Amino acid sequence: MVSEKKIIDFNAAGRVGNPKLHPVVAECRALFQREFKALLARFFEKTDDELFALSDKATSHTLQEMYFEAMRYLRREREAIERGYLGAVLKGYDEFWLSSPKPKPDKQAETKVLDEESLALVDNEALEEELAISTLIAKGNNLHYKDLYALGKRFAKLHGCAEVDEEDNPLGPSQLGKKLAEVLLPLTLELKVKLILFKFYERYVISELGSVYDLLNETLAKGGVLPEIPRRPRNKANTQDRPADEVGKETHFALDQAAYIQTLQAMHSLLAAWRTQMGLPSVSASAYEPGVVVSDTQEVVAALSAFQDPKRIEALYNGEETNLKLMLVERLRQEKGGKRALAQMDEDIIDMIGMIFDFILEDRNLPTPLKALIGRLQIPIIKVAILDKSFFSKKSHPARLLLNQLAHAGIGLSGDEAVEQNPVFRKISTTVERILLEFEQDVGLFDTLLQEFVQFMEEEGQRSQKLEERTRQATQSKEQLLVAKKHVAECLAARLRGRELSPRLKRFFLTTWKDVLLLACLRQDKTPEDFEAKLALTDALLWSLTPPKDEGERKRIKQRIPGLLRALHQELEAISLDPKQIALLFKELESVHQALLNLSRDAFDSRLERELAAISANLPEVDGISVSELTEIQPEAIEEEIVLAEETLSTEEDEFVVRARELQVGDWLELDDGQGKAMRVKLSWISKVTGVRVFVNRRGMKVAEYTLQGLAAEFRRGRAKAVEGKIPLMDRALTAMMNALKHPAKQAGSEDFQAAPALR
Numbered sequence: 037m038v039s040e041k042k043i044i045d046f047n048a049a050g051r052v053g054n055p056k057l058h059p060v061v062a063e064c065r066a067l068f069q070r071e072f073k074a075l076l077a078r079f080f081e082k083t084d085d086e087l088f089a090l091s092d093k094a095t096s097h098t099l100q101e102m103y104f105e106a107m108r109y110l111r112r113e114r115e116a117i118e119r120g121y122l123g124a125v126l127k128g129y130d131e132f133w134l135s136s137p138k139p140k141p142d143k144q145a146e147t148k149v150l151d152e153e154s155l156a157l158v159d160n161e162a163l164e165e166e167l168a169i170s171t172l173i174a175k176g177n178n179l180h181y182k183d184l185y186a187l188g189k190r191f192a193k194l195h196g197c198a199e200v201d202e203e204d205n206p207l208g209p210s211q212l213g214k215k216l217a218e219v220l221l222p223l224t225l226e227l228k229v230k231l232i233l234f235k236f237y238e239r240y241v242i243s244e245l246g247s248v249y250d251l252l253n254e255t256l257a258k259g260g261v262l263p264e265i266p267r268r269p270r271n272k273a274n275t276q277d278r279p280a281d282e283v284g285k286e287t288h289f290a291l292d293q294a295a296y297i298q299t300l301q302a303m304h305s306l307l308a309a310w311r312t313q314m315g316l317p318s319v320s321a322s323a324y325e326p327g328v329v330v331s332d333t334q335e336v337v338a339a340l341s342a343f344q345d346p347k348r349i350e351a352l353y354n355g356e357e358t359n360l361k362l363m364l365v366e367r368l369r370q371e372k373g374g375k376r377a378l379a380q381m382d383e384d385i386i387d388m389i390g391m392i393f394d395f396i397l398e399d400r401n402l403p404t405p406l407k408a409l410i411g412r413l414q415i416p417i418i419k420v421a422i423l424d425k426s427f428f429s430k431k432s433h434p435a436r437l438l439l440n441q442l443a444h445a446g447i448g449l450s451g452d453e454a455v456e457q458n459p460v461f462r463k464i465s466t467t468v469e470r471i472l473l474e475f476e477q478d479v480g481l482f483d484t485l486l487q488e489f490v491q492f493m494e495e496e497g498q499r500s501q502k503l504e505e506r507t508r509q510a511t512q513s514k515e516q517l518l519v520a521k522k523h524v525a526e527c528l529a530a531r532l533r534g535r536e537l538s539p540r541l542k543r544f545f546l547t548t549w550k551d552v553l554l555l556a557c558l559r560q561d562k563t564p565e566d567f568e569a570k571l572a573l574t575d576a577l578l579w580s581l582t583p584p585k586d587e588g589e590r591k592r593i594k595q596r597i598p599g600l601l602r603a604l605h606q607e608l609e610a611i612s613l614d615p616k617q618i619a620l621l622f623k624e625l626e627s628v629h630q631a632l633l634n635l636s637r638d639a640f641d642s643r644l645e646r647e648l649a650a651i652s653a654n655l656p657e658v659d660g661i662s663v664s665e666l667t668e669i670q671p672e673a674i675e676e677e678i679v680l681a682e683e684t685l686s687t688e689e690d691e692f693v694v695r696a697r698e699l700q701v702g703d704w705l706e707l708d709d710g711q712g713k714a715m716r717v718k719l720s721w722i723s724k725v726t727g728v729r730v731f732v733n734r735r736g737m738k739v740a741e742y743t744l745q746g747l748a749a750e751f752r753r754g755r756a757k758a759v760e761g762k763i764p765l766m767d768r769a770l771t772a773m774m775n776a777l778k779h780p781a782k783q784a785g786s787e788d789f790q791a792a793p794a795l796r
Contacts, residue, residue, distance in 0.1 A: 176209025
């Protein structure tokens with residue numbers, strides 16, 4: 037919250053000789069505070085409703101819990117978030133009016149360094165948050181373009197500066213979005229939840245700001261601040277009869293053009309050295325020769341469009357001539373006449389994109405059919421990079437994001453399936469074809485196709501996630517059963533070890549009684565005392581079947597037998613054991629107890645007689661059946677039937693064990709079946725109990741299961757290879773390009789650039 041000392045007394049400020057402060061500024065502050073506070077309240081209310089609905093519709097317990105916890109957390113922190121956010125926005129507003137006017141930035145002087153650092157990989161979560169914020173800011177600027185233009189002009193008039201652009205407007209979407217990100221940064225929320233919050237903010241706040249800006253402009257106009265706003269000068273050929281939001285998009289699209297030109301020029305020496313090392317001709321070097329005309333950007337883009345036809349591209353890749361620059365110069369000569377050369381920057385861009393596609397075509401992480409599809413996009417991407425120089429440095433560029441999405445979606449394509457029938461592959465193919473057929477110069481097409489593709493993959497992912505979740509649950513249930521069996525087996529083994537029991541009684545404990553204990557063990561999370569009670573009954577029953585140490589223990593056993601038999605009978609009835617089997621068991625117990633306690637049937641006291649009579653009342657008559665007829669016993673039937681494979685960890689872990697251990701849920705592998713077929717699988721689940729790794733295919737179906745050592749063995753034999761799916765394709769390609777420029781001599785021998793080259 038803005039403290040009392042930070043509140044601006046505009047009247048006092050005016051009295052001390054600050055003529056730019058105007059009473060209407062304070063009026064606008066109060067108006068915005070009132071209206072924006074109402075929008076924030078609606079945003080939190082709608083967010084609460086939406087998170088509850090998402091929790092209710094969640095397809096897994098994990099998602100349901102995440103949404104529900106986020107809803108409760110935001111309810112608890114809502115007041116502090118609202119207070120802190122509104123305070124930060126108003127503080128920015130106050131500081132804007134107290135600061136000195138900023139000189140209009142010289143776009144030509146603003147040069148962003150396009151080096152390895154600017155192309156370096158960033159944290160994926162940070163990238164997603166940055167993209168979400170950029171999206172809502174862009175939407176706000178485009179949606180409220182006219183209002184923001186008028187507000188900026190009036191603020192500039194009051195502030196005494198030439199211009200207040202969208203970036204510096206203290207109440208504009210840019211400042212509101214950035215301050216929202218700052219307020220949400222320290223909150224303990226999952227990335228998925230933060231992205232949902234940004235989307236809801238865009239829907240319930242950004243989209244509703246038009247009425248607020250209208251009121252602010254109306255208040256300023258009534259206060260005498262530019263009652264009439266002059267029209268913004270525009271290029272009639274480009275903007276006549278066009279909606280304001282389209283013009284706004286064009287403004288944003290061209291914003292960074294000049295900023296990267298100097299940087300690309302600075303890279304020319306690196307590219308020139310690289311061309312020399314690789315033996316590639318330079319078609320811009322002839323620009324200074326007499327009679328040579330350097331083709332402008334529009335001519336180059338038009339010539340590239342002629343090569344963009346799908347059939348023409350197929351012919352280019354299948355032909356021997358793949359020097360795109362020479363083909364461009366020749367086409368320009370035929371169309372325009374005379375000697376032609378490319379501008380240095382256009383040639384550099386063509387070569388840089390060519391290096392990027394060299395990497396893509398040799399990236400083993402991409403399935404071969406996918407490489408062939410993405411490779412067809414080289415010419416359209418060259419056109420994008422020529423038209424929009426920010427392509428190389430802007431991670432959120434729609435063309436880059438679309439390439440990343442296409443590559444990521446294709447990771448799961450396996451060689452063991454008919455790829456042409458794969459819906460993901462068909463969607464990728466359709467997207468590539470649309471680019472080749474529809475893309476002329478409107479880079480916005482990539483944004484449209486990106487949104488469509490992301491939506492398709494979300495729908496496709498929902499189907500596979502449901503099956504994957506069922507696969508995980510089934511595997512987890514199976515493991516819980518195995519762990520419970522192992523625990524019961526250990527409990528019984530510890531109690532039976534060293535005891536002399538008849539084969540039939542031993543079999544009873546290892547089969548029938550084991551099932552009683554197993555059922556109780558599986559229910560431990562609900563009734564933990566039940567399992568302990570059954571273990572206590574096991575101990576007591578085994579104690580009664582052990583020869584007594586003295587007369588006192590003999591009497592105690594005799595006294596406990598009726599209660600033990602009654603409890604045993606209840607447990608066996610609870611599992612619906614055949615009454616005949618129960619009767620035969622009790623006949624065996626009676627025989628063993630008589631022998632151990634040196635009792636005849638007549639020696640049993642009345643209490644024991646009554647107990648035996650009550651138990652036998654509902655059991656069949658078995659007096660005529662010999663105990664030996666119980667079952668035909670095989671020696672192996674007495675042995676414990678539960679076997680749970682355990683990992684045998686090496687004392688010294690080699691690189692393959694480390695590689696297997698570092699594999700995380702969501703990572704992809706390529707498995708070789710030993711017969712020449714490669715299968716792409718994703719790590720879906722790692723057991724916290726046994727360390728078993730479960731792998732699924734792209735549809736979410738379970739296809740493999742390994743222990744840690746088993747997976748390490750597959751790596752060691754070369755039958756398992758990690759597939760890079762976390763680092764975006766374009767980030768990897770740009771890094772490879774920078775490495776090639778710095779070390780051109782190594783490129784010829786590099787695995788990344790060895791085989792079929794991209795178009796040059």
